[in-house]
Amino acid sequence: MDLEEHTKIPQATAKRLPLYYRFLNNLHGQGKMRVSSKELSEAVKVDSATIRRDFSYFGALGKKGYGYNVEYLLSFFRKTLDQDETTKVALIGVGNLGTAFLNYNFTKNNNTKIEIAFDASRERVGSEVGGVRVEHIDDMEEKMGDLAVAILTVPASEAQGIADRLVDAGVSAILNFTPARITVPSHVRVHHIDLAIELQALVYFLKHYPLDEEEEE
Amino acid sequence: MDLEEHTKIPQATAKRLPLYYRFLNNLHGQGKMRVSSKELSEAVKVDSATIRRDFSYFGALGKKGYGYNVEYLLSFFRKTLDQDETTKVALIGVGNLGTAFLNYNFTKNNNTKIEIAFDASRERVGSEVGGVRVEHIDDMEEKMGDLAVAILTVPASEAQGIADRLVDAGVSAILNFTPARITVPSHVRVHHIDLAIELQALVYFLKHYPLDEEEEE
DNA sequence: GGCTAGACGTTAAAGATTTCACAAACTCAG
DNA sequence: CTGAGTTTGTGAAATCTTTAACGTCTAGCC
DSSP: OOHHHHHTSOHHHHHHHHHHHHHHHHHHHTTOOEEOHHHHHHHHTOOHHHHHHHHHTTOOOSBTTTBEEHHHHHHHHHHHTTTTSOEEEEEEOOSHHHHHHHHSOTTTTSSEEEEEEEESOTTTTTOEETTEEEEEGGGHHHHOTTOOEEEEOSOHHHHHHHHHHHHHTTOOEEEEOSSSOOOOOTTSEEEEOOHHHHHHHHHHHHHHSOOSOOSOO | OOHHHHHTSOHHHHHHHHHHHHHHHHHHHTTOOEEOHHHHHHHHTOOHHHHHHHHHTTOOOSBTTTBEEHHHHHHHHHHHTTTTSOEEEEEEOOSHHHHHHHHSOTTTTOSEEEEEEEESOTTTTTOEETTEEEEEGGGHHHHOTTOOEEEEOSOHHHHHHHHHHHHHTTOOEEEEOSSSOOOOOTTSEEEEOOHHHHHHHHHHHHHHSOOSOOSOO
């Protein structure tokens, strides 16, 4: 693996890569052959200089006076983002949010696939949601296999307990949608997405960080 | 309004405020009287120096050798985060994700409340989900009143169209959960939360940014 | 009352990210 | 083939964020 190259890439850039990839896919689907950083900037709402800088970490991908070749860029990012090998994911907690994930067609445009789901409700067990089998949470360790990534959409009170079990089962990355800040060993990566906080933060910015005035009523 | 003071607060700090607030609430509920930046750090997974720095933007809230008084800090943040006045929110798109929001009890610990929801499916219209009335999307302008914030959980293909209508209806902040990057006038604030991208980014970090080695198998 | 340990608030440094601005290099039309 | 017009890639500057380090002050004990 060519970790040496990738390790140098700023985290802020890495987070934008999937975004670029998706929009390049769109463009390609529309039959576009070339694209400039300026066009891309308008589409993804990222400053064009930032886009050029981001791309430049991977070398000279474009041509001066021309822009970027969509197909080339796309195939480059496909490799970089490991789009060829699908990462299998487990989902814990088939509530509304969990169901939303299961019905989301990740595999399209995406290198991730939810392979199996777990829930504590006996009623849901055995059914399929969005084409994914739902198993009982008690059988998690047994049925999870070697999946490395888990999406956690359980009630907050369960979060830490389940996280501990996931870690024991060998999971190395958790996408945590519960409000609980879970504690895990240092070799496990956790990303928190906290819906209530996102909403509160938006409201805070709205009230305290005025944007342009509205021109008129 | 005391915008002068708040405008100076770094965005990174502002995004953490709701997180602090929630944990302080927890502590208070547990009957804790005092808390140090170190304790808080372990709970919210933010470096203690960062916490002290964050708090210091609001003045000297703690006492040397003692820490912070939970009650005082809580009441301070309640004012700062405008917890006393509830912000009313509209939700557009009562699919799985939208339903998850409607069932989420935001008002608890929170200054936001979803007042009304809209959906394109005639079947859902008229029902209540999570105690919120669902109206038809065609009646949006008419029934939305003066709500300033909207949560957008519609299919990506609808996102821009609905966003335009929201803006016309006077909304000034949108929490966009669709993969579409919507375009709005400069006086409207948009936060994008892109679930597929969050998952992909986590996978990318997992593969390319190794954490500590696992000690053993 | 005095001492020790603890914890804040802050200065300064380091690190990360974004943005500016422009030379270089390319395209394309004529 | 030439020249006008584009657009990249990148040094350098600006900005933002985190972290370290420590002086100062307080609590609480003897």
